[in-house]
Amino acid sequence: MKSIGLALVVGLGVVLGLAAIEARAAGAIAVDDEDGVAAKDIGYGVGSGSTRDEAGKNALAECKSAGNGNCHIAVRYDQCGAYAASSSNYGVGWGPTLKIAESKAKEACGAGCGIAVSDCDE
Known part of the structure; x- marks a missing residue:
């Protein structure tokens, strides 16, 4: 009896784990940036x-509703994303953690860049 109960619990855990992986949503960051900012x-x-396209549409809508007039999608991601900028450069990054996404964005942007926005979609 115990072995059947344990098998049921393990099987249910696997199914729930797979459902959680499939349910994971996508994320996106839209920005309104200009040289010199x-x-x-x-x-x-x-x-x-539920998809990267849907996440992008939602990010654009949020960017515009915040009063920004020239929004564009900067990065789409499945786990974490980041946008780094200076007054003359920008860079994006993504990865499994916020630290990795931010590090990649700063590296892509170059010296003197700071993180403008970053997010993890959990």
Whole structure:
């Protein structure tokens, strides 16, 4: 009896684990940036959805609803994403953790860049 109960619990755990993986949503960051604007002054919106396209649409909508007029999707991601900027450069990054996404964004942007926005879709 115990072995059947244990097998049922293990089987249910596997099914629930797979459902959680499949249910994981995508994320996106949309920004309104211009040359000469510091990272802290960049307008942005963060969105999530069941697909990367849906997440992008939601991020654009949030960016525009915050009063930004020239929003565009900067990065789409499945786990974590980041947008780094300086007054003349920008870079994006993504990965399994916020630290990795931010590190990649800073590296892509170059010296003197700061993280304008980052997010993990959990």
